[in-house]
Amino acid sequence: MPSYKNRKCHFCENQLEHIDYKNVSLIEKFTSQYFKIVPRYYSGACLKHQKKLTTAIKNARIMGLTSFIR
Amino acid sequence: MENLETTKYEIMLILLPDLGEEKTKNELDEVRSVISENGGEIFNEDLWGVREFAYRIKKLDEGYYAVFNFTMEPGKLKKLDKPLVLNxxxxxxxxxxxxxxxxxITLEEYEEKAAKEKAEEDKKKEEKEKGKSAPRPKPKPKPKAKVEKVEKVEKVEKKEEPKKEEPKEEKPEKEEEPKEEPKKEEKKPAAKLDDVDERLRSIIDDPDISL
Incomplete structure (x- = not known):
């Protein structure tokens, strides 16, 4: 975990504009122990990418790739 | 200008797992025909095959996954819904x-990447565990602490003596009328001083004892 002052968004750093809902290993990094979406002050993502992340996670849940609850 | 009118879409289908090879082919062909009838062009296919769900869907644990990438005019996209719902x-x-x-990016590539990342994480964990086990036995400089304690005790002696001499001088000057009270107070600090002296002597004799 980077320090709070100098930390940057994970997607801005790696230039991932489009977050794919099929990329399950990436999506599960941003869900909690109980498969809930991690809020922005823990995930460190910027607002633009956090919104894309939530849609990707919700799409993956609907298609049965990740679960809603544990 | 034609490229601007069409946009790229991606459709993911989940079919029943126990249809058999022929029926799944027919169903996929139906979907392809529906897309092509509405002016879409499929430029990529990715058939995942039967895969386990993360949770139960309609009392099923598995499903046949298929992904198509296609281009289509955005106005005609809603016409895909009816045949898919009725199927x-x-x-x-x-x-x-x-x-x-x-x-x-196909599913196989994602899975390869995930496997690589897992392997790297495992390596890092092993290295950390190795690093932790080595430097732990270093902190054993306890004998130094004992020497410091003795020095502190000596300093405390010097500080305590001047503090208790001051109140003796001040109190009789300020309050002369109530003579009884200050006398009692004078007696008490004297007794306290004797106790402190005894303690200090015992500490000097056996410096290991801590107050």
Whole structure:
């Protein structure tokens, strides 16, 4: 975990504009122990990418790739 | 100008797992024909095969996954919905808009990447465990602490003596009328001083004892 002052968004750093809902290993990094979406002050993502992340996670849940609850 | 009118989409289908090879082929052909009838062009296919769900869907634990990438005019997209909803062998479907610069990555590539990342993490963990076990036995400089304690005790002696001499001088000057009270107070600090002296002597004799 980077320090709070100098930390940057994970997607801005790696230039991932489009977050794919099929990329399950990436999506599960941003869900909690109980498969809930991690809020922005823990995930460190910027607002633009956090919104894309939530849609990707919700799409993956609907298609049965990740679960809603544990 | 023609490219601007069409946009790129991606559709994911979940079919029933126990249809058999021929029926799944027929169902996929139906979907392809529906897309092509509405002026769409499929430029990529990715058939995942039967895969386990993360949770139960309609009392099923598995499903046949298929992904198509196609281009279509945005106005005609809604015409895909009716045949897909009416088709009973389609469990669920999802249509997503993809950007023009989007690189198509198949499921196998994602899984390879995930496996690589896992291997790297495991390596790092092993290294950390090795690093932790080595430097731990270093902190054993306890004999130094004992020497410091003795020095502190000596300093405390010097500080305590001047503090208790001051109140003796001040109190009789300020309050002369109530003579009884200060006398009692004078007696008490004297007794305290004797106690402190005894303690200090015992500490000097055996410096290991801590107050």
């Amino acid at each position: 009973q062998s389609v469990l669920r479907y999802l249509i997503v808009k993809t950007p023009n610069s989007h690189e198509i």
